Amino acid sequence: MAQRALPLPAARLGRAVLTAGAAPEVSGVVLLLPDGESDSRRRPSALSYAVRLPFARSLARAGQEDGLAVHVVRYRTRGWNADADPAADARWAADEVVRRYGDVPVCLVGHGMGGRAALRGAGHTAVSSVLSMAPWLPDGTEPEPEPVKHLAGRRVLIVHGTNDARTDPELSYRLAERAKKANRDTCRFEVHSDGHALRQHRAEVAALASDFVRGSLFGRPYARPVADAFAAPPPLGLRMPLAAGFGRSLRH
Template sequence: MAQRALPLPAARLGRAVGTAGAPTAVSGVVLLLPDGEPASHRRPSLLSHAFQLPLARTLARAGRTDGLAVHVVHYRCRGWNTADAQLAADAEWAADEVARRYGDVPVCLAGHGMGGRAALRAGGHAAVNSVLAMAPWLPGSTTDQPNPNPEPEPEPVKHLRGRRVLLVHGTNDARTDPELSFQLAERAKKTNRDTCRFEVHSDGHSLRQHRAEVTALATNFIRGSLLGHPYARPVADALAAPPPLGLRMPLAAGFGRSLRG
């Protein structure tokens, strides 16, 4: 007798990270989207989920007094799975769930790797006001599973109009091609001037070598986009600069030190 495939578990939002001592009123929500795989129906990776927790805790601390809620999204499975775009669909579901839980509050989608692609694809959701894509996996990137389409369709960008968009990519990323994220940012900038991209020189896919700077950049962008805080000068300059200057902005060593305190 043929075995029946088990149904996928439902996507989950879970409890907000670092809610102890936080105000009850929520004024903005960050949805962190973990990395995934091009094709897989396996359960989501616990490691990829755990990789987002340090950033989630930092964001929760930085936005606690402003009513910022931070959630790490639990996918149904770990694969994008071609036209199904399941990770993007789960990101859109999570944005709907934010509206159900918290009402009409702005949302930032922030993802890493395949989660970065999901953030970009789902960025047109009505609740989303900003998108952060870190080392985003895009069609044509190097993976352990060859892309069957030699000329993949580029990611859409027109739906990002009206959002603040930040891409961050390590120049030594061997898994997701940094040049592809530059090309996407270049296309997005033509329809959405509020697009910028930072390059993390000598860093790889995980952005571990300069994690402190990447975390500070992400925190500054999210607080500015969701909560109305001023952007750091490099972020403001990158958003205002014409291409390619604002799309190849180097992330300086020590970024964020002057913002503390």
Template sequence: MAQRALPLPAARLGRAVRTAGSSTAVSGVVLLLPDGEPYSYRRPSSLAYALQLPLARTLARAGRDDGLAAHLVHYRCRGWNTADAHPAADAEWAVEEVVRRYGDVPVCLAGHGMGARAALRAGGHPAVAAVLALAPWLPPDGNTEGDGDAADVPEPVKHLSGRPVLLVHGTNDARCDPELSFRLAQRAKKANRDTCRFEVHSDGHALRQHHAEVAALASDFVRGALFGHAYARPVADALAAPPPLGLRMPLAAGFGKSLRG
């Protein structure tokens, strides 16, 4: 396990990503939480942040008329680091910083990989209105056992109640087992009926093969969850469907094409 030799730098928010629209005021914020590593006190990878920029821009463009701003969260270090759960703590700090900067606006935590777990873990903050978890990195069997936390303690889900939660996972993800996100979604659905999960068939951890569809799905979810827009029919059906149907919803090829024009 990596050892910490020096004090960690402070977490910070990247520059706001916004697209000019009819609204000039910030009325909602999405926080992008990048992927990372299980154990490391090294500074976060610049590549991990760069990979989140396209989604940040897509979300900002989709929500331009609603006053949506997107920020990348810069972690103190790149590792989860067992019980320290640094990215989750940094996500909570970032939500507090959004409240300080923008006031009482709804926040969506949108993470990828380890960042998705951080989004799920920090999703109970009162200012968080929605959680988007892409290819979440989770401990074996949905328990914290195996990543250095207390054994046989399930990953928490009850704190997510009262806010829409969307999980998206590629069926060919070789880094983060998609079955683990399905099992977590099953438990989350029992505590929070506004939980759904989409499967991206044949795609891997980075969700590159169907990146346009994933971005369109994320945009539809964020606009609906933060600003009350009607969800696209597949999203509405997934949220309303009982398990396992709403937790194994296939992401159709071409999803959102009409919205992208």
């Protein structure tokens, strides 16, 4: 008897990450999109969700006075696959935010494969900004280039470690060059000597992310490095180094 393929499980939003003292009403939402694999129909591991929670908490703490809610998206599968499954899950998650919270701005924040899903899902009408960290991108062997026209009207920040051995930082630079032509509100930070996980400068990356989220979702003034990056013409605005001590400067 032929075996029938089991249906994919539905995508889900993890429980909202909130902190003590958070505003009672949600005014903006971050959807965190985890890393994954290029091809896999297996269900995502619990670890892929758990590893994003510390970062989710740091964003929630930074935005607690603004009414920020952070959700980690649980994909249907752990692979990108032929149908760009995580990008579809990101769009579903944005729909779910609208259903739960109403007309609030959404920032898609992704890492690795999730970084690509964030860029792909940015065309959703609720999405106002995208933070793509160490994105996994096509290497030019695919028949069509990664789309960028739908990024128009969004704030787009790409962050990539220069020593990333898993996803090529040169590919994110090339995508940023193309995206900048469709959307001037695109910038890219290089984290010198850091790898794929961006652990070496974790505090600075977290501070950069928090600053971008609060500025993009709630109109808070950007810190000087972020403001300068958006204002700088290419290619300078696409190869901005992450300044040492960025995290400390934000706390003053």
